[in-house]
Amino acid sequence: FGQTAFADDENTQFIHNNFDDSPALGWLTDATGRVVWGLHQWISFGDNRQYTFNWGYFNTPGRWWDRGQFLAQLSWKGEVVEREMNLRILMLYDRFFPTLLGTTDDDDFQWSVTWDWLVSDAVGLFARLASNSRDVNPVELDFSVGLQWSGISASRPDDVAAFAFGYLKANKSVLVGIPEDTELSFELYYKLMLEEGKLQVTPHLLFVIDPGGGINWIDDTLVILGLRVFVPF
Numbered sequence: 001f002g003q004t005a006f007a008d009d010e011n012t013q014f015i016h017n018n019f020d021d022s023p024a025l026g027w028l029t030d031a032t033g034r035v036v037w038g039l040h041q042w043i044s045f046g047d048n049r050q051y052t053f054n055w056g057y058f059n060t061p062g063r064w065w066d067r068g069q070f071l072a073q074l075s076w077k078g079e080v081v082e083r084e085m086n087l088r089i090l091m092l093y094d095r096f097f098p099t100l101l102g103t104t105d106d107d108d109f110q111w112s113v114t115w116d117w118l119v120s121d122a123v124g125l126f127a128r129l130a131s132n133s134r135d136v137n138p139v140e141l142d143f144s145v146g147l148q149w150s151g152i153s154a155s156r157p158d159d160v161a162a163f164a165f166g167y168l169k170a171n172k173s174v175l176v177g178i179p180e181d182t183e184l185s186f187e188l189y190y191k192l193m194l195e196e197g198k199l200q201v202t203p204h205l206l207f208v209i210d211p212g213g214g215i216n217w218i219d220d221t222l223v224i225l226g227l228r229v230f231v232p233f
Helices: 096-101
Strands: 037-045 051-059 069-080 083-094 108-118 123-132 139-150 160-170 182-194 199-209 221-230
Touching: 083 096
Parallel strands: none
Antiparallel strands: 037 051, 051 069, 069 083, 083 108, 108 123, 123 139, 139 160, 160 182, 182 199, 199 221
């Protein structure tokens, strides 16, 4: 749900979670490591099955049908200038986190729109916008946009370079007294495809302005220089 072609896998694409999983949505599979059970179904229709409607219900084990999450997404896959383009609209009904946090008696309705387009054989673009309706998630709205460029060098046709920008708006009703209500992120990476893709080495650079809205941070800018090594098998 909420995926894009160029920012959906932290092992092979962007590393910052802002570009991988929209933070304005209340994902059950977060960093807490909770066990989640789900039921996921889908149907494709239209010319060349260009439309897909998928839906699912997810919750933790136990009283599974009580206070869970229901997601529904409509996707369109077509061609613009003979290049693949995808558009996805997601609606998420969340009863889990409002109940868990005890912050509101109302259910939280969340949504996102994602878009990606393979502009040429080498360049792909993506964008994502997401938000929610209640004072539950610390992130009220997020937006990201970026590009991927493969085959920059003729001698290394499988290598990939990519850049993305992300914007977060904090919910000040949840994060009371937060110094800044926005966070800006920039990520640049270059993925070296070695051993015919069996070894992928990715140096990356991250800039985060006002990380966490300034809570528990002395500096206004966080700079991270890292190296990811991924071995698919």
